[in-house]
Amino acid sequence: MRVRADRERCIGAGLCVLTAPEVFEHDDDEGLVIILEATPAAHHRDNVELARRLCPAGVISVEPA
Numbered sequence: 627m628r629v630r631a632d633r634e635r636c637i638g639a640g641l642c643v644l645t646a647p648e649v650f651e652h653d654d655d656e657g658l659v660i661i662l663e664a665t666p667a668a669h670h671r672d673n674v675e676l677a678r679r680l681c682p683a684g685v686i687s688v689e690p691a
């Protein structure tokens with residue numbers, strides 16, 4: 627699994643950080659998403675997929691690695 631997030635369209639809502647904190651983080655300056663683990667372990671898959679669905683800006687994508 628490979629995770630991407632389009633920071634240009636991120637609105638900093640933070641649902642991804644709450645849902646999968648091992649994979650997503652906010653940067654301190656702009657409050658926009660940072661990917662901590664672009665290829666997260668398989669046991670994070672469900673939370674990453676939930677974060678993708680919950681992202682209000684629709685900027686998270688998940689692809690097969």
Ligand code: SF4
Binds near residue numbers: 631643683684686
């Ligand atoms: S949930 Fe979406 S809009 Fe909110 S911080 Fe994460 S990537 Fe950005």
